[in-house]
Amino acid sequence: MLSGLVDKLLHVPGWVVLALVAAIVFGEDALFIGFVLPGETVAVLGGVAARLGNVPLAGVLAVVVVGAIVGDTVGYEIGKHLGSRVLQSGFLQERRGRVEQAQDFLARRGGSAVFLGRWVAFFRAVMPALAGTARMPYRRFIVWNAAGGIVWGVAVVMLGYLAGLSYQKIEGRFGSIVAYVVGGLVVVGLGVWFVRRHRRERSEDRAAG
Numbered sequence: 786m787l788s789g790l791v792d793k794l795l796h797v798p799g800w801v802v803l804a805l806v807a808a809i810v811f812g813e814d815a816l817f818i819g820f821v822l823p824g825e826t827v828a829v830l831g832g833v834a835a836r837l838g839n840v841p842l843a844g845v846l847a848v849v850v851v852g853a854i855v856g857d858t859v860g861y862e863i864g865k866h867l868g869s870r871v872l873q874s875g876f877l878q879e880r881r882g883r884v885e886q887a888q889d890f891l892a893r894r895g896g897s898a899v900f901l902g903r904w905v906a907f908f909r910a911v912m913p914a915l916a917g918t919a920r921m922p923y924r925r926f927i928v929w930n931a932a933g934g935i936v937w938g939v940a941v942v943m944l945g946y947l948a949g950l951s952y953q954k955i956e957g958r959f960g961s962i963v964a965y966v967v968g969g970l971v972v973v974g975l976g977v978w979f980v981r982r983h984r985r986e987r988s989e990d991r992a993a994g
Contacts (some may be wrong), residue, residue: 799840803848806831810852810938814913815859823906824853825941832945845942853903853934861926864917871914883907884915891915896929903933927942 805828828849835842864871872884888910891898899916902908912991916926 791991795835797839799834799844802831802834803844804838806845807848807852810849811859813910814853814856815863816920824856824909825906826851828938828941829945829948832942832947833949834945835942836946836949842942842946846939849942850934853938854931857899857930857934858927860913861917861921861923861930864914865920866917868914868918872918880907884911887911887915888919891919891921896921896925899926899929900936902938909911 796836809827810824828845831840831845831849832842834840840979888900890902891912892906894901898908899912901919902912913926
């Protein structure tokens with residue numbers, strides 16, 4: 786099944802790939818869908834698709850970076866104008882311990898928490914709204930937000946791009962069947978890493994609660 790995912794990346798229209806990547810990366814921070822599907826995952830797969838030649842690398846980099854920055858900005862505005870309602874929402878109440886950790890991190894590190902929080906799935910989803918709720922000056926927020934969006938976006942897309950490079954080298958030497966198998970293993974490896982990290986964060990959440 787997972788090896789078939791690599792094959793599908795070769796056949797899905799490029800504009801669909803870009804649109805989905807942009808929407809999910811944006812929605813992760815603006816609409817909290819990162820609790821369901823982390824934008825990091827689709828950004829990596831976007832990089833794989835770029836290496837396989839289905840979409841331009843510059844296009845993937847652009848939609849990931851812009852989606853991350855704009856999504857964070859919308860999340861900030863939601864927190865600024867609906868702060869108390871956001872904090873009382875059910876999906877955040879269930880993660881009260883992690884939210885308090887994020888709030889404490891923001892209080893201690895200020896603007897740099899916006900940048901550093903982008904590298905942790907849960908913090909990435911809630912930090913913009915928490916910054917807005919805490920009334921962090923927007924000028925400070927946008928500087929750290931833009932820096933985080935650019936560095937994170939380039940890093941995760943290039944991770945996928947390099948994984949796709951390995952796939953193409955194998956395909957050229959041993960044929961597409963072996964390449965699909967190895968491509969599947971790459972996806973499995975990335976999937977295992979994301980799942981383990983998600984489980985670890987949930988364990989930390991329960992311990993904090």
